[in-house]
Amino acid sequence: MINDFNYLKPGSVKEAFEMYAEHDDCKVICGGQSLLIVMRQGMVAPEYLLDIKGLDELRYIKYDEKDGLRIGATTTHREIEKSPIIQEKYPVLSLMETKLASIQTRNWGTIGGNLAHADPAGDPAPVLIALNANIKVGGKNGERTMPLEDFFKDYFETALEKGELVLEVHVPVPPAKTSVAYQKFNLLDSDMGIVAVAASITLNGDDTCKDARIVLGNAAPIPKRVKNAEELLKGKKFDEKLFEEVGRISYEESEPVADIHASEEHRRHLLSVLTKRMIKKAWEQARAVA
Amino acid sequence: MSTEIKELKYSTFKTNIKYSVINTKVHNVDGIAKVTGRAQYTFDIKLPGMLYGKILRSPHPHARIINIDTTRAMELPGVKAVVTGKDTLGIKQGIWRRYEELCDEQILPLEKVRYIGEPVAAVAAVTEEIAEQALDLIDVEYEVLPAVFEPLDAIKKDAPVIHEGVERNVNVTRHIEWGDVDEAFAEAEKNGGYIREDWFRCSGQHHMCMETRAAVSSYTPEGKLTVWASTQSAYYTQALIAGVLGMREGDVRVIATYVGGGFGGKFELDAAMFCSAVLSKKLCKPVKIVFTREEDMIASKRRTPMYYYVRTAMSRDGQLLARESRMFSNGGAYTGMGATALYLSGFFHSFPYKWKAYRYDGYRVYTNTMPSTSMRGFGAPQAMFCSEQQIEWMCADLGLDPYEVRRKNAHTECYEVPGQAFIQSCGMTECIDKIEQWAKSKGDLGPNRAIGISSCGFMSGGIFNWFDSPYSFSSAVVTINIDGTVELHVGCQDIGQGSNTTMAIIAAETLGVKVEDIKVHSGDTDHCPADLGAWGSRQTLMAGNAVKMACEDAKRQLLEFAYAEMGLNIVYDLDIKDRWVHVIARPERGMKYEDLVRKAIRAKDGQRIVGRGYYTPHRKGMISPAYSYMMQAVDAEIDPETGKIKVHEIMTAHDCGQPINPLGLVGQLEGAASMALGYAYLEDLPMDEGKLLNPNLVDYKVIRAPEMPKTGMIDIETYEAEGPYGAKEAGEGLTNPTAAALGNAIFHALGIQMKELPLTPERILRALREKKEKEANK
């Protein structure tokens, strides 16, 4: 049963900032795909609900050869999935979206809501962090931008301050010979991942690794970079033994929590397997890109 | 009817009659209502002045109820009534009405609660929201008691007592035995036979009907009660409600026009029916109760979790010599249908093989968990998981061909399961042949991928009357109107399995008319004859026979007039087909069915033609009048690094006698496969101290479209003399082989033996690790 609330519907981002600043016990709703479930369980019961779903100012996908990709917060998952420019320039984002929940949820749920929700099992965050994305947030007192990596603070907690909204995700143009691979492990095709791994590999001309970014999903309270593993890869040649070793680091550095779907040990094991596989996959893909 | 009988290799006999309706593709008679959203389920019923009910449930697995104070709840504006055990005087009820001690469930208990989620009070209010708020205002004082959750703990001497006077919490036991088992094992040992024993653990499963349990009760001042219920048997619901409310059965009308799934979970009295009826009777207003998904999951019933010990002796050349099994099932807090599952599990555990000596001891043990009951397959999926895997492993241990071993031991027609059952038609051997051909035609499947098989059989109409119904098992009344249209009143319950369509097909075939001439009336106790309902795979055979008999009765009356009208020599045979009444030997000689009906009714002084039929099994053994048989093959691939299973295909060779409704048959096959596959590797009901850990559809996983593999069916047609037009069960038994077949696929793909359900990635990886360790130690 959802508790009663006062409904606020801003006509512009500016008005949204003001309303948000003005009302104390106020929660933002966008697609509501995550929020309404917790509201129905009575876990969230705000006095005011600020509905930003209709803010088309924040609903855009822009691409520029130099600046990269900018996605507005109220853009739906489905719009990202289907965007031709994203399919072309950031195929991993689009592929990730095809496995995020069902079509109905992707049709209504938004990227801003997903990131703000900060579910450690969320799919976009690991992929976007592997892509070195930034997030723009803002409120009545102005806007700020930070690496997406720094946005997540704890389970369902972010760097958003009171009165701040997520406004935009910015994905820079990837370096040459870079590719990102992502996979979650689950039993049903588009279920939340039991664990997930995103790996970005940038190659030198001689097929050695120039740079790597490895991000684990649902392996810790927030998306987890495995920097020791990244360092280990740098300068190395394609080597499946090495990937095993890198997987081992994921195994050790992750801090997954057991639940009915998998024990801690099993999750660590899966993380090591997926790390190995995603590095290999990203590497092979990177060879093929310019 | 001229029936040419010809010998078929694999069947008792076969009619070569060309049917005009049977085994043709017809639309479901409820189809249009269902695809246009017109079908009204109990969930959709809204009556003027209707109140909404909610149920307060126990947070404790085992506790004495000291006091329930409803004062504050009653003070909440909009609340109309609150009822507790005091209002119902703790009447105990159960579906095993013949045995008082097994009627052990008070739906609103007086003294104590025995599982988390058990109802303790119910509220009726003007809105659902107010009713829910009122629940928080009911003060219940409990004395928490020690609780026990697993059958192997509950059966111990010093375990908490769940039902007073029930020693060691053993609810029921069942013993099945034939041959001299001890001697057979001794002899096997002496002769160098192979004996193997294993322990298995089979999980529970939730029915997960898409329509949760729901009821609308409307009691009116003339002392009559109408209940719309999501039930598998309108008659059971009627009789049970009348029983607990102290009313006459005839004063209770139960309506169940459309039911959103049953699968064995909806023919007992549930709290939605009971509480809405009690509240409505108290208020003389309609009251609606719909379970949330969470309530449905924590406080309905489930497939019975079972622990199986299986010991089997096989000769070195693959003859099955003896089996001895013990089973301990987690009965949960109450009996429900579980006693039947206990028996059937042990019986089908012997299927489909000719054991010389067989012994089964089943113990159903009470625990402080949600009650377990019947679910599609009725104890057999668990039994097959253990039996068919063990046999496969024994074949591998001995280097024998698993198809050959199964063929060698399989049931054949006219076989008697000693002291238990007589098998008439049986296509088991051909099922094995066909699956073997199919599997071998697939060739090499590559690494980590294999085909696993399992055979099994199932009953075609349970012969159980623990309910102590005074009525026939199935009845039908057919009425022919002046224009030839037909009203068919049946008691059997359509819960989606398509019985209305099956009955329409049988009626149309028998009367010689078209399916669109038949209007099926079902699911209303005021207008339809009593029937035990949709369980035990009864309907096609039992209700089908009743319908056939009713239609033959009506047709006989019509043909009597036809003889007179056409002035025929009495040695001529008449028949009706496609609305044409004709001499069989000279089909062109005849008259229109509509003309005959008009004349016949006139000649009957204006009475409509009425035919009656019924079916009650006699001299058909203890279990069923007939048995379906099948072998299933599952082609699965397992990722050895993650343990993830990908099922590529499921192929089933199936002997269900004469298929009646081919679309329905395929639907049953595919539906059973998805449910059974879910049972095999996804679905589980994990609990912590009696609390269900996944009471929602996020954490409880069911097969969805992308996971569902390709399915195929090889139809092995036999003719079952006991079934209408030779038909047998199709649908329930198909749930039985899948878990075992998947287990066997994993065995052949990875060389590991899985003894615990569901077959999760983690269990697979653990088994792989253990196998590696063992090999390293060798």
Added chain:
Amino acid sequence: MEKRALKLSVNGQEYEVFIHPKTLLVEVIRDHLGFTGTKRGCETVSCGACTVLVNGASVKSCSVLAVQVEGMEVTTVEGLEQDGKLSPIQKAFLDNGSYQCGFCTPGMLMSATAFLKENEGREVTEHEIREGIEGNICRCTGYNSIVRAIDAVAKGTYKEE
């Protein structure tokens, strides 16, 4: 917490309802407007029984606040037939036996309708069809008959009358 007026169009007809802002779209459809074809089967946005189209896109109406569809066009299962004529996917469901208890059917038909519309004129793979309905649980049919029905319509077996 005041009630407010909401205008929306359902199956081509304008309606105005007076609701609390917390009212879900499914509640407006079923309880206020009486379109009970749309079902509900869970509280966790998992089952898809409540699927409807909003401006042509499928959504789970239990996961959407009614106020969010102000002025939009909602299509429910009742809106699929035109003047008593079934839509192609409805016919295909009949021919393929793509329903049993029928409780998931309205939601399933809406997902299928959206999928077919989106892929009009494109060849679709079986896997795409399966992904197109993965938000909808059917406990009865095992989905394959539903996949066959969608495939048949996608292949042009059923022409709009």
